Amino acid sequence: MKKIAIFAKVHDPRCVGIAEELIEWLVAKGLSPMVESHLAKHVGSAYSAERQDIQEEADLVVVLGGDGTLISVARLVGDRQVPILGVNLGSLGFLTEITLAEMYPALERCLKGDYEVSGRMMLRVSLHREGEEIEGHQVLNDVVINKGALARIIDLETEVDGRYLSTFKADGLIISTPTGSTGYSLSANGPIVHPQLDCLLMTPICPHTLTNRPIVVAGDALISITLQSVNEDVFLTLDGQVGFELKHGDQICIQRAEHQTRLVQSRSKDYFEVLRTKLKWGER
Incomplete structure (x- = not known):
């Protein structure tokens, strides 16, 4: 070195x-x-x-x-x-x-x-609008989709590996790595996951349906989320540091990144x- x-x-x-x-x-x-x-x-x-x-x-x-x-x-x-x-x-x-x-x-x-070193999973996040990828990023902790302060509950149609999971009616949804499980996801009652596990966490934020609970899926899963709400302030935030405003019909695709973060x-x-x-x- x-x-x-x-x-x-x-x-x-x-x-x-x-x-x-x-x-x-x-x-x-x-x-x-x-x-x-x-x-x-x-x-x-x-x-x-x-x-x-x-x-x-x-x-x-x-x-x-x-x-x-x-x-x-x-x-x-x-x-x-x-x-x-x-x-x-x-x-x-x-x-x-x-x-x-x-x-x-x-x-x-x-x-x-x-x-x-401790190898930590990262996520590859892409934002698609009208069939075109307009943003692509890597994150270490989490991807958060949430509503603005005065917006109503939002609808997030969610698929895992092309299979319909649910349309979350909530204030938002957190998709995190095991490393990010001790961040925003934890405050939304998500589980603590050891950072060496190969999985992704999906934690709804204040879901309208109380039976919508956090779910853990395979680390190689492709999660696709489509914003169904109209005329609401909705934002995509990456690691709590980079943000974008979303529009009706926007699709967010999240999967494990090719490389890991290596922490001494x-x-x-x-x-x-x-x-x-x-x-x-x-x-x-």
């Missing part, structure tokens, strides 16, 4: 300060930092790199911040399956599980090739420990 990309929450002074120290550490090691351009402006670094260059050239990505920052980076480098080392600088994250104290030892191991694992904690700590299980 020679080219090490760095992303951080630029509005967090602590993240910026740690990024400055990390850049110096990498240079002293004879490595080539690739500092994301917005971060480079905040740290005054000469090693600024555009996102496109990072996407094409980085050997390792270090993310300083929280899960939201890491999720955006995963969408950027997922196609190349570049290892991502997520360093948590706030409350414990589900994805950024490396602590600041662990960062440099973990980096040393990565440089020596002595590290383990902590050696001091496992997934179940993260769950216990984050969700405060066992506390009174």
Whole structure:
């Protein structure tokens, strides 16, 4: 590994300060930092790199911040399956599980090739309008279709592998990866699914029919959702970060992406420990 990309929450002074120290550490090691351009402006670094260059050239990505920052980076480098080392600088994250104290030892191991990664499923999402694909994206956590604040319940005709499942009458529908099961899906009473399972989750948001419950389908399933509602404000949101307004008749197709996100694992904690700590299980 020679080219090490760095992303951080630029509005967090602590993240910026740690990024400055990390850049110096990498240079002293004879490595080539690739500092994301917005971060480079905040740290005054000469090693600024555009996102496109990072996407094409980085050997390792270090993310300083929280899960939201890491999720955006995963969408950027997922196609190349570049290892991502997520360093948590706030409350414990589900994805950024490396602590600041662990960062440099973990980096040393990565440089020596002595590290383990957790492969996380990503989703390929395409938006079709009048028979034409107008948007195509990859996501790590979830795809959400939901109504605007003043809109009525929406109708979402849903098929799995070409077979009709149901027309959900609800405030919306969440399709998530196992990684995303601890996100918005969980708040909508979806199940927690271990990230190594090969499956997709479908969780209705406040369904009009109380018997519409979350459903888990095979990881290689093709989910197709057609918006049947007319004259309602409905939106498609990807990982809670990218959004599009939908129109009557729009079709959203969701399936497992070809590549995975590869997260460098902590050696001091496992997934179940993260769950216990984050969700405060066992506390009174």
